[in-house]
Amino acid sequence: MRIKSLTARVLLLTTLWSTVALVVIGLVISTLYRKSAERGFQDLLRAQLYNVVNSVTIGDQEALAGSPQLGDLRFAQPKTGWYWMVEPLGTYTAAPLVSPSLGASNLPVLSVLEAPFDKNYERYYIVTDSFGNRVQVAETEVVLDTDGRAARFRVTGNIAVVEDDVGTFSHSLYLALAGFGVGSLIVNALAILFGLKPLDKARGALERIRAGESERLQGDFPREILPLANEVNALIESNRRIVERARMQVGNLAHSLKTPIAVLLNESRVLDRSHGDLVKLQAEAMQGQVQSYLNRARIAAQRESVLARTEAEPALERLVRVMRRLNADKEFELSVTPNLALAMEQQDLEETVGNLLENAARFADHKVRIAASEAPAEIKGNDPARRFWVELVVEDDGPGLEPDQIREAMKRGRRLDESKPGTGLGLSIVSEITNEYQGRLELSRGTWGGLRASLILPGVMKDVA
Structure with missing residues (x-):
């Protein structure tokens, strides 16, 4: 759907751009933080791995000996996912050393093909322990003495620690970006409204021109x-x-x-x-x-x-006063909506309404009514310009006209009653003037039985102080 409001367009584009930009920024920062956290986690495991390497030797009776102190209680608590393990390799068949947190359990080992060693003869991979924890393994193999006896050293850390850390950071980041985004949209909206305010002033100035002010x-x-x-x-x-x-x-x-x-x-x-x-x-x-x-x-x-602008009430009151003096035997009723003005010249209004009043007075038995008000929505029709329209109604209690007589009366110079004075141009002139103002004239039988003439003319609603 096409958005016609300039303010709405700018706000929509600003909102879309800010949303996309903040989402991308959030994802980029969160990804960078995750990589940094994973790299720090791996560095921690590497440091602990070499702490274990430095703490283990071959003791009496060719057994593995040593008690690594890693400074983390999680290596002493069961099922934490933080373990260390030293296993003899090759022909060296001593009993392995394990952390208290691992106990009698064991950890799966990936083949070298699945996780090869790097240039430092280290490798890192992820497995699941027997307690369901996803752990990252830091592993290396070290020769322990001059006889070539070697052992595999492994230290693991629970990946949930990294996930929790990244999740907490991301949550705080998204809240901060959301707050910043809402604040930015409010500031942008205020800036746009302030920047477009001169257009509102220009619109108001144009309205004053249209209203004749x-x-x-x-x-x-x-x-x-x-x-x-x-x-x-x-x-x-x-x-x-x-x-x-x-x-x-x-x-x-x-x-x-x-x-x-x-x-x-x-x-x-x-x-x-x-x-x-x-x-x-x-x-x-x-x-x-x-x-x-x-x-x-x-x-x-x-x-x-x-x-062009004419106040409806004073112009119509002048016409009615003249008609009352010229037709003392007829009663004239006037009803005008307050603060109503027409977007037409005064002499054109007086000529159109004057012709209708003359016709009504000529054929009325006792009374004539004239009313001016805002045109109902069904009478306005589909006006793409959404202008303000006024309906002027002149009605009498005379014999009225049939539909075929109405069509004949609208012809220039045609007089249906030759006994009445006139040139037969009145209704034609009214129709022409009305059409020039893009309005229309409609004739029908009124509620009093006489002729009802309805004028739809462009109007201006006067501002009320």
Whole structure:
């Protein structure tokens, strides 16, 4: 699974590397200590072996004589795995000498082929004694006198001593490395979080820009992030110039078309009724079409900006106050979630909602309701950008529309009721503006039986102090 968090990636890689490194270090140190312990153990056996050699001679009646003092009580205690033994070789048939710890027991001897002597005429091998102890044997053969009589000298040590020593050291080593590893991970995590903190500041600055609270990416950023901040500010400035240029061009075009359309409307009044009505109707339609496309051009330019923001409650309250004055016989209900803002221009919001309110007031019997709230999850749909969406609902208690009538009403210039005033462009304009903001308009029958218009628009949740 791909990890999207930069902090998590760095922490994961650091953790994996630290774990592998500490495990390898632990194994290497433990192995080196084992080799050192085994080498020291072998040196101890070699020293004790020559202590026995120096302590044994041929005494009276050609018997082996001597009492080695190795300074270790384990050679005097039975079944310890610490033994010494002197056995005559060849034609020399004296009784062997053994340590008290071995008693009447014996030790197996490996052949020279299995464990050959080294250049010092010594050999070392491992056997198991009759008590089940794994012991290491240090062995040599020495000529005892001028007559050539020789004996085999052996000293053994219990390997469990080495294993216990290595085990204790390894346990302490692994605990120390584990503690060091955990401490290193904590320090690394703190260092990474501290090092990435400027990115959080940059994210917060971008959120303030998106919320309309700031116009530039402001903050004291480190050298690595400062070029990014400068590029973002340059992009914002470029977008601002694009928007201003688009607005200027829209204004110039509107101004240039205003006079010709006004002349046509004035001329329609002096023509005879049949021709005048035709010219007036076409001029009004042209005026509506021009305004619609001008709005689309302006919104397309504004959509590239990240600074559009309109507070929902005051904008909707102004629209409702106007509608109450114009429709004194109708009741208007307003419900707005506190601290709600929309990521769109105020005039676009007023034009879309105003058209819906005009339609609702035109066909309502007694009352109209408008509500603004965060869009439910099932209405948002699968939004990969995970943006904040607002649902605006305008509903009336009029006759409403059937599904086929709704499809017809969404067509530009179509009026289902010719007895009501209007150009038939209202719902089409609302749909176009909504689509330009990547939202959508849905019409259905409401709970009061009339038309229910639902607008899904991009929003911004205002921070609550």
